[in-house]
Amino acid sequence: MNSILEVKDLSKTYRSGERSLTVLDRVNFSIAAGDTCAIVGPSGSGKTTLLGLCAGLDRASSGSVILNGVRLDNLSEDQRAEVRNLHVGFIFQSFNLMPTLTALENVMVPLELRREKNAARRSMELLEKVGLAERRNHYPTQLSGGEQQRVSIARAFSNQPKILFADEPTGNLDEDTGAHIENLIFELNREAGTTLVVVTHDLELAEKTGRIIQIRGGKIAYDSFETGSMQLRP
Template sequence: MSILRVDNLTKTYPSGGQPLTVLHAVSFDLQAGDTFAIVGPSGSGKTTLLGLCAGLDRATSGSVWLNGIQLDNLSEDQRAAVRNEHVGFIFQNFQLLPTLTALENVLVPLELRGQRGAAQTALELLDRVGLAGRAGHYPAQLSGGEQQRVSLARAFANRPALLFADEPTGNLDPDTSERVVNLLFDLNREAGTTLVLVTHDLELAAKTQRTLRLRGGKVVEDISSNNQIVI
């Protein structure tokens, strides 16, 4: 069964009385454990596509199935419940809660699910990303790379079926980026998670099994890592 299926997805916004289509009839199908990059210039529709795939927004037309669940007709609360159950997120600006420590940030998704032994699980995840010794520090006391590693630990806390990463190295220097990327792919491989990655970094995209290139909201290339054209 597909873990993520996108069928003829289109998104249009009203703009000065005229419809503005930012995504045109995009389709693809991913299996469990796939790694997938979405690339393209600014304004090409990458983040819009990511948001639709994750159920953060609803398409104008077309369909999304996330782990077998069709998102199209679900309410906002129902889509949020699907995300909480099946999805992890990593963002360019980390999006850690500033009033919570590193450990508490990782604990949040575990506690929302009422998981037993949540504190121990959170500490083990921080240890996995090399930050067990920084568990009591607040985001403002951590470097950018450390904050992104906390967000990695948080993203994998629920062992998500899908991980959506939006420019995860966009605010990091090259050395820190490399460390975060290695952790991301290691954790992803260990958990068997499907990774959907939006990036401007073509070197990062090349690490995935498949790359979808957008321009003007349209798919202009869909190619696997062995240079086989998918479409």
């Protein structure tokens, strides 16, 4: 398998003072380039934590993440930022747009970090794709939740990532807007051949991907890749 993402014996323990909480306990899986995969599990089971570790936003307590052939655990903060900028798109549960930048400027950020020449033109194309060309000069507070999420999708695709992580991309949206956003993600994903890893509570969305991984109690409780069936355990 040509893996874009390899997770090996990955553990994460949060410590605060005397107390410690092991959220992920020796998790293992790999994802092939171009695949789509959903991560499901109860609230607090560590889905956001896992996504953050896979994307190099945070550091594991032990074990390793190999992203596009690069082992993230030994890298500095700056080196991880560089890997993210080169290969990773991230759609956050809460949009995470920069409040002082317009819609267009938000989409341009990853491209400007790479000093790309055609940042404005490419960002406009993406805003058009998500149906927001008209709102390019609006600030996040002037946009609805669904519009902000569409800006964040355009931003996530702007650096043409090899792998896109989406954390509950439709969790804060009404059903129709959510369905529209989902279609956008899958469409952009197909066009660009991006690998997609999406965290969701929505089993219908999960079933639109090629693989479902369920985490519970810090471990993988189910992986359709292992069983060959998309039927989740109750």
